[in-house]
Amino acid sequence: MKPAAFEYHRPENLTEATEMLASLSDAKILAGGQSLGPMLNFRYLMPENLIDLNRVPELQGIAHTEGVIRIGAMTRQYQLERDEILHKKLPIFREALRWVGHYATRNRGTIGGSLSHLDPAAELPGLCALLDAELVIRKKGSESRTVSIHDWPVGFMQPNISEDELLTEIVIRPWSVPHGFSFLEMSRRHGDFAIAGVACLVSVDSQLKIQKAAVSLIGVANGATRLRGAEAALVGSAVTENLIETAGQEIDQLEAPADAHHSGAFRKRTAKTLFFRAVHNAYQDAVARRTA
């Protein structure tokens, strides 16, 4: 329960960080340490080198410009929770962050760390999938590249990044205001890994029909999953119970692995219930904001 010995490196800026990544062998990046820390303590991982990004100023903070939000990869979860402009533009963030670990882990945990760890039950990859986020990746001596969140996972908990690369920034284009939102999750204890969770955004037109819908599912399949079929089924209609039930049938088609506590079938059943409630809530919210 104590980590094996490692060499510790603490870059002071982004250039130093990418140089270390290029030159050090068997190196792991230390972000907030809320997933990596336990893995090192358990000695699931025993890297030779640890590169601590906690004092790289370029990776910190949230920048709001017209129509674009740029979030530094080392921005901590509590900072996302407290950011008032982010809350105004995308209120789903604060709601979803309540479910990310616990109060004390959000004080350390970062958005980039969560995206790189890529746990299938994690809320932030689910939110980024919901919002079609783009991820900026850098490495020593070359131009940055941008990856869509939808191309980010290349396997179970495997991000589309090579050993000398670093996730530096998350770019989000927020939905126009007003829109309705809902984030619902079920877990054994608040803050534990989700059995299932659903994030939903909806905007409505002047006839209160759904104009645009996005639904993202966490904890069920091998990673965050956008329900494209359900979204298409919802657009163009006013919401009825029947419509949501029909749209939610897409969840039946998913492959949901079992774990020690919950079968795949149970996860899917939970997800369908949450889907129903989330779409209903998000639609009501959209209508209320539109007519306010």
Add this chain to the structure above:
Amino acid sequence: MTTLHSVEMTINGKTYRVNIEARTTLADFIRHSCGLTGTHVGCEHGVCGACTLQVDGRAVRSCTMYAVQADGASVTTVEGLAREDGELHPVQQAFSDCNGLQCGFCTPGMQMTIASYLEENPNPSEADIRELISGNICRCTGYQGIVRAALLAAEKMREAR
């Protein structure tokens, strides 16, 4: 032999300077190198919350942070919660008044979490407190006394403002 790092930090107002391995967790540093055993180590993987303390005013788990990362930081442990004249912090007093502890193992982590949170949210609901301490495991009390203590402490702290 792995590299030793010279680490300097302030803990409860006192400066400590020690050479340590990078793999030393902040919890072990505080307990073994500084002799402050009020911080308890339960699960050592960030789940139980017993080792929670404050780094630069924010509650964190000291088992998933390395001491070398706190170089230059100001740390508060449960030993630094009461006033220097011995008067208990309102959270500690409320734990005593409401039977918020039995064996006491989770207590330092609970108190550091609650004390930190009440600075941010002086007027929490019972639901807020239950959500807050979902990150700290207690196997004795059934949590009722802890929730009452947190709400009483919040009330006392508001009155004192």
